[in-house]
Amino acid sequence: MVPSSEYIIEFKVDVLKTLKLVGITTGVLTAIGVSAYYIHRNLQSSKRVILRDEVRNILRPFQLTEEQIRRVMANLNTEMTNGLKSDEAITNDLAMFPTFVHHGPSGQESGEYLVVDLGGSNFRVSHVVIEERNRMRLNNKIFLIPHSLLLGAGEKLFDYIAECLQRFIDDNKLSLHKSNDHQFDLAFTFSFPCKQRSLREATLVSWTKGFSCTSVVGNDVVSMLQQAINRRKGLRIEVVALVNDTVGTLMACSSTYRDCRAGVILGTGTNACYFENIENVPKWIGPRDNTLKQVVISTEWGALGKNGCLDFIRTDIDRELDESSLTPQQQVFEKMISALYLGEIVRLIIVDLVQRSILFPGRMQKSPSIRPDYNIFLILRGSFYAKHVADIESDTTEDLSITAAILTSIGIHEPSYDDCYIIREVCKTVSLRAAKLAAAAIAVLINRLNMPSVTVAVDGTLFRHHNKFKKNLIQTLDRFVPRTHRLVLSEDGSSKGSALVAAVDRRLKTASSTYEKNFPS
Numbered sequence: 001m002v003p004s005s006e007y008i009i010e011f012k013v014d015v016l017k018t019l020k021l022v023g024i025t026t027g028v029l030t031a032i033g034v035s036a037y038y039i040h041r042n043l044q045s046s047k048r049v050i051l052r053d054e055v056r057n058i059l060r061p062f063q064l065t066e067e068q069i070r071r072v073m074a075n076l077n078t079e080m081t082n083g084l085k086s087d088e089a090i091t092n093d094l095a096m097f098p099t100f101v102h103h104g105p106s107g108q109e110s111g112e113y114l115v116v117d118l119g120g121s122n123f124r125v126s127h128v129v130i131e132e133r134n135r136m137r138l139n140n141k142i143f144l145i146p147h148s149l150l151l152g153a154g155e156k157l158f159d160y161i162a163e164c165l166q167r168f169i170d171d172n173k174l175s176l177h178k179s180n181d182h183q184f185d186l187a188f189t190f191s192f193p194c195k196q197r198s199l200r201e202a203t204l205v206s207w208t209k210g211f212s213c214t215s216v217v218g219n220d221v222v223s224m225l226q227q228a229i230n231r232r233k234g235l236r237i238e239v240v241a242l243v244n245d246t247v248g249t250l251m252a253c254s255s256t257y258r259d260c261r262a263g264v265i266l267g268t269g270t271n272a273c274y275f276e277n278i279e280n281v282p283k284w285i286g287p288r289d290n291t292l293k294q295v296v297i298s299t300e301w302g303a304l305g306k307n308g309c310l311d312f313i314r315t316d317i318d319r320e321l322d323e324s325s326l327t328p329q330q331q332v333f334e335k336m337i338s339a340l341y342l343g344e345i346v347r348l349i350i351v352d353l354v355q356r357s358i359l360f361p362g363r364m365q366k367s368p369s370i371r372p373d374y375n376i377f378l379i380l381r382g383s384f385y386a387k388h389v390a391d392i393e394s395d396t397t398e399d400l401s402i403t404a405a406i407l408t409s410i411g412i413h414e415p416s417y418d419d420c421y422i423i424r425e426v427c428k429t430v431s432l433r434a435a436k437l438a439a440a441a442i443a444v445l446i447n448r449l450n451m452p453s454v455t456v457a458v459d460g461t462l463f464r465h466h467n468k469f470k471k472n473l474i475q476t477l478d479r480f481v482p483r484t485h486r487l488v489l490s491e492d493g494s495s496k497g498s499a500l501v502a503a504v505d506r507r508l509k510t511a512s513s514t515y516e517k518n519f520p521s
């Protein structure tokens with residue numbers, strides 16, 4: 001039966017009444033709900049603001065102002081100039097070692113070289129063939145260095161290197177088709193502070209980066225390697241050049257970029273070298289004649305701060321890290337920048353935050369038996385790596401799942417969103433400080449070179465793989481260096497470049513002996 005129109009009107013009125021009622025009720029409920037949500041959120045965010053303020057106070061000393069960066073630049077520049085004047089190891093922060101490399105490659109070098117590259121936790125043996133116009137073929141193998149060797153007797157380390165050289169030559173059949181008395185030339189990339197007396201004589205001044213073998217400091221490392229090679233009967237190799245990794249990096253790149261005058265390593269350690277006019281090097285002991293206008297200087301800038309010129313930016317965490325390191329009061333600048341230390345700085349901040357119950361509140365148990373894995377992370381020095389810092393700081397997932405996964409992998413199970421968020425802030429801050437300091441140092445280098453345009457060759461894990469670090473570095477550099485500059489990644493630079501150093505030396509010697517033969521004095 002169809003309802004009468006009267007009934008329909010009545011029904012409409014009822015519906016309207018009901019809708020109104022429902023509407024009001026919904027409105028009231030929504031209002032209550034929304035208010036409850038906001039109250040809850042405010043409560044939550046006020047909790048987070050308090051947390052964030054405390055965290056900010058801890059991170060503030062790591063945030064460098066423009067003025068502080070300029071002061072670091074001025075101090076580095078002064079220390080570089082002082083280091084060029086004398087070898088006064090006590091008062092000078094920077095060693096500024098002349099490397100006896102005077103020329104970049106001309107393109108006419110050629111030849112075959114073995115290269116041993118020692119400087120991080122692994123070392124590499126390479127076979128480099130330099131062909132026309134410095135085209136290079138490289139074949140290499142990475143050998144792990146057993147930890148015991150890093151801290152054991154120096155002679156054992158060099159014997160191990162010689163043994164690996166033998167294996168490399170045999171595995172690659174390098175002696176095949178060569179006469180029995182063939183002797184290989186070897187360039188030794190040795191990335192530690194060395195005082196050179198020629199290209200083939202270099203005294204180790206101190207170990208850095210976790211190495212601490214006995215009976216090497218104060219000795220000539222070229223002759224130690226040569227003796228270890230000679231102890232292996234049947235190995236015919238002559239060590240013809242000792243090259244710092246920064247110098248190799250510079251040389252490899254300058255065969256392509258003619259305006260490349262500096263090499264920088266931002267990796268396990270940090271250092272830079274550059275071409276300096278000999279007239280600006282009062283302590284230069286080599287010849288001063290018209291043919292030698294420049295020499296490459298290995299700055300050893302990682303040592304900046306030894307005499308206190310970085311105290312105005314050092315934090316309590318930096319001091320704590322330094323005191324428990326293998327090299328207290330040494331490599332102050334390196335310890336703020338390089339990959340060997342970045343993870344540890346972050347870990348020490350995390351430990352501080354845990355102790356203040358800001359991180360993992362209520363979950364880091366006092367008794368090791370409840371969560372031993374948490375305690376391992378908290379106690380074990382070096383258990384958080386620069387790679388973790390890089391991955392966490394670039395975590396843009398909504399729930400910070402990458403950060404959570406990394407924390408879980410090192411024994412911190414089910415971290416909360418807040419934990420992850422705070423740890424990401426810590427990583428960002430520590431990495432940004434490192435990038436700004438590295439940029440400040442490169443800016444000083446470029447300003448000293450004083451060229452209309454300059455290329456700086458760079459290598460090292462931080463520059464290669466840590467994208468945020470590289471981006472921040474370039475941004476800061478652009479702000480502090482008005483003149484044209486570019487940073488170029490030097491691929492396999494420390495090995496290829498060392499072979500080039502040896503090849504340039506060979507070419508120059510051949511040229512001068514030909515000259516002497518033709519024009520005897």
Ligand code: BGC
Binds near residue numbers: 119208245265272300
């Ligand atoms: C060393 C330098 C080296 C740098 C990069 C530093 O610890 O002292 O000689 O160039 O690390 O490997």
